[in-house]
Amino acid sequence: MGGDHGPRVTLAACRRFLDEHPDARLLLVGLPEALQSFTHERAQAIHASEVVTMEDPVEIALRRKKDSSMRVAIQQVKEGTAAAVVSAGNTGALMAIARYILKTLDGIDRPAIAGQIPNALGGSTTVLDLGANVDCTELHLLQFAIMGSALDSVLKGREQPTVGLLNIGAEAIKGSEVIKKAGELLHHAGDSGSINFVGNVEGNDIFKGTVDIVVCDGFVGNVALKTGEGLASMVSSFLKQEFARNPWTKFAALMAYPVLSAFKKRLDHRRYNGAALLGLRGLVFKSHGSADEVAFGQALNRAYDAARNNLLDRVRHRIASAAPFLLPASPATERAPTPVSHP
Amino acid sequence: MGGDHGPRVTLAACRRFLDEHPDARLLLVGLPEALQSFTHERAQAIHASEVVTMEDPVEIALRRKKDSSMRVAIQQVKEGTAAAVVSAGNTGALMAIARYILKTLDGIDRPAIAGQIPNALGGSTTVLDLGANVDCTELHLLQFAIMGSALDSVLKGREQPTVGLLNIGAEAIKGSEVIKKAGELLHHAGDSGSINFVGNVEGNDIFKGTVDIVVCDGFVGNVALKTGEGLASMVSSFLKQEFARNPWTKFAALMAYPVLSAFKKRLDHRRYNGAALLGLRGLVFKSHGSADEVAFGQALNRAYDAARNNLLDRVRHRIASAAPFLLPASPATERAPTPVSHP
Structure with missing residues (x-):
C-alpha cells in the first residue's frame, strides 16, 4: 500500500x-x-x-x-x-x-537502517545507520559493524567485508569522544576476527569504495545520504541546463546522447534501492517512498537474497563471535576491560 | 609557505x-x-x-x-x-x-570554520562548522548562526541572510537532544531578530540553496563536505570514463566539449575556496592545501572583502544583539529561561 x-x-x-x-x-x-x-x-x-x-x-x-x-x-x-x-x-x-x-536480536540494542550507496568501483558501499538512531554509543556502532558485515556477506557474497568507521579529516581535531572509543572497540573486535575492521574513513571514502561497509550514527549517516542526493540532483540539473542552452548545445546533446544515457545509468539510484532494517528477529526491507517499478523490484530482490541466504542466521553467528565485546549497552561508558561472555 | x-x-x-x-x-x-x-x-x-x-x-x-x-x-x-x-x-x-x-571574541566560546559550498541557485551556501568542533552544545550552534550571518552579510551583501539548522529527515526520528534544543534556541533568537532563522534543513538543502547559511557541528559538517567532494569526484570520473569509452564516444566528447567545459566551470571548486575561521579577535582565512593560483587568489579575495567590510565589527554587533541568548556555555544544558545580559 x-x-x-x-x-x-x-x-x-x-x-x-x-x-x-x-x-x-x-x-x-x-x-x-x-x-x-x-x-x-x-x-x-x-x-x-x-x-x-x-x-x-x-x-x-x-x-x-x-x-x-x-x-x-x-x-x-x-x-x-x-x-x-x-x-x-x-x-x-x-x-x-x-x-x-x-523484537530485537539478542546482543543488539537498537536496530539500524543499512542502505547501499554507489561507489566509484562500480559497486555500492553499505552504509549504516542511515537515520534510525541519532545518539549512538560505541557499542551501538560495533553492533552496526557486525550487522553490516552479515548483510554484505549475504547481498554481495563477501565473506570478510571490510569495515570503516566514519570520522573527520586528519587535519582537524579527530572525532568525538564516542567515535574515539568506537575506534578502539572496533579495533579489538577486528583483532579477534569477528569483523574485518580497517580503521577510520572519511565522507569521500563512501563514494570511493575504500571499504565495503561504513559505520556511523544515524544522524551523520542521514546527512551524508541526503547531501549526496542533493549534490547528485544539482549536478544532473547543471548538466541538463548546459546542454539545453542553445541550438548548438542541443545538437551536442543529441550527439552525446548514448554517452549521457550510459552515464545516467551508472548513477541510477533505482539500482541501489532497498534498505535493510537490521537487528530485528525477522527480515524487514524498506523501499524508497518514491520508488518506481524498477526500484521497488530491486527492494524485493534484496529481501529475496537476504531470505535465501539466511541473513538472520549470519547476523546471529556474527553476534556470537563478537560476544566478548557486546556487553549490555546501558552504561556504555563503563565498559569492563576484560571480555565477558554474553548469551 | x-x-x-x-x-x-x-x-x-x-x-x-x-x-x-x-x-x-x-x-x-x-x-x-x-x-x-x-x-x-x-x-x-x-x-x-x-x-x-x-x-x-x-x-x-x-x-x-x-x-x-x-x-x-x-x-x-x-x-x-x-x-x-x-x-x-x-x-x-x-x-x-x-x-x-x-583569543576568541566576547560571547563566543569556540571559533568555527565557515566554508562556501556551491548550490543549485548558482551561488554558494555558507556552512559551519566544517570541522573545528566535534561536540557542540546548542549554544555553540547559536554562536555559529550569528557568526555565519555576519560573514554572509560581508561576503554576499545580504543584510538578513537566512539560517537553517542541519537535521535529519522528517521520516526518521528527528534530531538528537542537542539539535532539538538548538532548534528552540535558534527560534528564540530568530524571533528577537538577531538572526533570520527559518528552521530545520536536511543535507540536500545545502546544494539546493534553500537557506544562505547551514549550521551544524563540526563532525557533521566535515562529513557533509567530504561526502560532497567524494560524490563530485566520482561523477566526474564516470563522465570521463563514458566519454573515453571508444572512438565514437570520444568524437561525442569533442562535439560536447564547450558544454562540458561550461558544466565543469559551474562546479569548479576553486571558486569556493577560502574558509573563514570565525569567532577570533582577528580575521583568519584558510585556503585548501591543494589550492592552485586561482583558488588561492579566491581565498585572498575573501580575506580582502572581509577586512574591507569590517567583518569583525559586524560579528561583534550581531553578538551584542543576541546577547540575551548567549549565556556562558559551560553547563549548557542548564540554560536559564529568562534572558540575562552579557558583556
Missing part, C-alpha cells in the same frame, strides 16, 4: 518479481479493493482494514492502527508465514512496528 | 591579487629564501625562521615552533599591522595558533 505511488507501482513490481523468480511466492498485504485486480498462482492476498500514511506519527501507527497493512505484513514474518517483509511506507512507523512485533 | 605547492602557487596568486586590487597591500611571511624573488611596491617581506608542516601535530606547531611563518603572520593581525591573515597550511595548527594569539 505504501510509497508515493501505492499499489500501481508495487503490484506491477510484484508481478515482474514473480516472473523473474520462479521459486518465489508473495503474500500481498493491503486493502481488499487494492488487491482484487491482482491474481497470480504464487501470490496470495492478505487483507488489512487500514493503512499507515506517510504523515502518520509513529504513535498513531503503532498504537491506533492495529490492523494496518504494515502491521499485518510484519506479523506474517513474526508467525513464519513470510520469510521477509518489504514496504515502501513510512520509515519511522515501519521501524517502530517491526521493533514492537519482532 | 603552506599548502601542497608552497610559495610557487601562493606568490603567483599574490602578484595577481596585487594587480587586481590597486589599494591592497600584502605582508608576505615566510623563510627568507622563499620570498627573496618576490618584489612589488605594495608587498613587504617579513621573515620567519621555520615552517609548520602539514604533518606537525598541533602541540608541536603551537609550543615548539614559536617563529613559524604561520605564527608570525597571525601576530601581524594581533599587532594591527595586517587586517587579515590567509594560510594554505595545516588547519588544526592554524586554528590552535590563531586561537592562542588572537
Whole structure:
C-alpha cells in the first residue's frame, strides 16, 4: 500500500518479481479493493482494514492502527508465514512496528537502517545507520559493524567485508569522544576476527569504495545520504541546463546522447534501492517512498537474497563471535576491560 | 609557505591579487629564501625562521615552533599591522595558533570554520562548522548562526541572510537532544531578530540553496563536505570514463566539449575556496592545501572583502544583539529561561 505511488507501482513490481523468480511466492498485504485486480498462482492476498500514511506519527501507527497493512505484513514474518517483509511506507512507523512485533536480536540494542550507496568501483558501499538512531554509543556502532558485515556477506557474497568507521579529516581535531572509543572497540573486535575492521574513513571514502561497509550514527549517516542526493540532483540539473542552452548545445546533446544515457545509468539510484532494517528477529526491507517499478523490484530482490541466504542466521553467528565485546549497552561508558561472555 | 605547492602557487596568486586590487597591500611571511624573488611596491617581506608542516601535530606547531611563518603572520593581525591573515597550511595548527594569539571574541566560546559550498541557485551556501568542533552544545550552534550571518552579510551583501539548522529527515526520528534544543534556541533568537532563522534543513538543502547559511557541528559538517567532494569526484570520473569509452564516444566528447567545459566551470571548486575561521579577535582565512593560483587568489579575495567590510565589527554587533541568548556555555544544558545580559 505504501510509497508515493501505492499499489500501481508495487503490484506491477510484484508481478515482474514473480516472473523473474520462479521459486518465489508473495503474500500481498493491503486493502481488499487494492488487491482484487491482482491474481497470480504464487501470490496470495492478505487483507488489512487500514493503512499507515506517510504523515502518520509513529504513535498513531503503532498504537491506533492495529490492523494496518504494515502491521499485518510484519506479523506474517513474526508467525513464519513470510520469510521477509518489504514496504515502501513510512520509515519511522515501519521501524517502530517491526521493533514492537519482532523484537530485537539478542546482543543488539537498537536496530539500524543499512542502505547501499554507489561507489566509484562500480559497486555500492553499505552504509549504516542511515537515520534510525541519532545518539549512538560505541557499542551501538560495533553492533552496526557486525550487522553490516552479515548483510554484505549475504547481498554481495563477501565473506570478510571490510569495515570503516566514519570520522573527520586528519587535519582537524579527530572525532568525538564516542567515535574515539568506537575506534578502539572496533579495533579489538577486528583483532579477534569477528569483523574485518580497517580503521577510520572519511565522507569521500563512501563514494570511493575504500571499504565495503561504513559505520556511523544515524544522524551523520542521514546527512551524508541526503547531501549526496542533493549534490547528485544539482549536478544532473547543471548538466541538463548546459546542454539545453542553445541550438548548438542541443545538437551536442543529441550527439552525446548514448554517452549521457550510459552515464545516467551508472548513477541510477533505482539500482541501489532497498534498505535493510537490521537487528530485528525477522527480515524487514524498506523501499524508497518514491520508488518506481524498477526500484521497488530491486527492494524485493534484496529481501529475496537476504531470505535465501539466511541473513538472520549470519547476523546471529556474527553476534556470537563478537560476544566478548557486546556487553549490555546501558552504561556504555563503563565498559569492563576484560571480555565477558554474553548469551 | 603552506599548502601542497608552497610559495610557487601562493606568490603567483599574490602578484595577481596585487594587480587586481590597486589599494591592497600584502605582508608576505615566510623563510627568507622563499620570498627573496618576490618584489612589488605594495608587498613587504617579513621573515620567519621555520615552517609548520602539514604533518606537525598541533602541540608541536603551537609550543615548539614559536617563529613559524604561520605564527608570525597571525601576530601581524594581533599587532594591527595586517587586517587579515590567509594560510594554505595545516588547519588544526592554524586554528590552535590563531586561537592562542588572537583569543576568541566576547560571547563566543569556540571559533568555527565557515566554508562556501556551491548550490543549485548558482551561488554558494555558507556552512559551519566544517570541522573545528566535534561536540557542540546548542549554544555553540547559536554562536555559529550569528557568526555565519555576519560573514554572509560581508561576503554576499545580504543584510538578513537566512539560517537553517542541519537535521535529519522528517521520516526518521528527528534530531538528537542537542539539535532539538538548538532548534528552540535558534527560534528564540530568530524571533528577537538577531538572526533570520527559518528552521530545520536536511543535507540536500545545502546544494539546493534553500537557506544562505547551514549550521551544524563540526563532525557533521566535515562529513557533509567530504561526502560532497567524494560524490563530485566520482561523477566526474564516470563522465570521463563514458566519454573515453571508444572512438565514437570520444568524437561525442569533442562535439560536447564547450558544454562540458561550461558544466565543469559551474562546479569548479576553486571558486569556493577560502574558509573563514570565525569567532577570533582577528580575521583568519584558510585556503585548501591543494589550492592552485586561482583558488588561492579566491581565498585572498575573501580575506580582502572581509577586512574591507569590517567583518569583525559586524560579528561583534550581531553578538551584542543576541546577547540575551548567549549565556556562558559551560553547563549548557542548564540554560536559564529568562534572558540575562552579557558583556
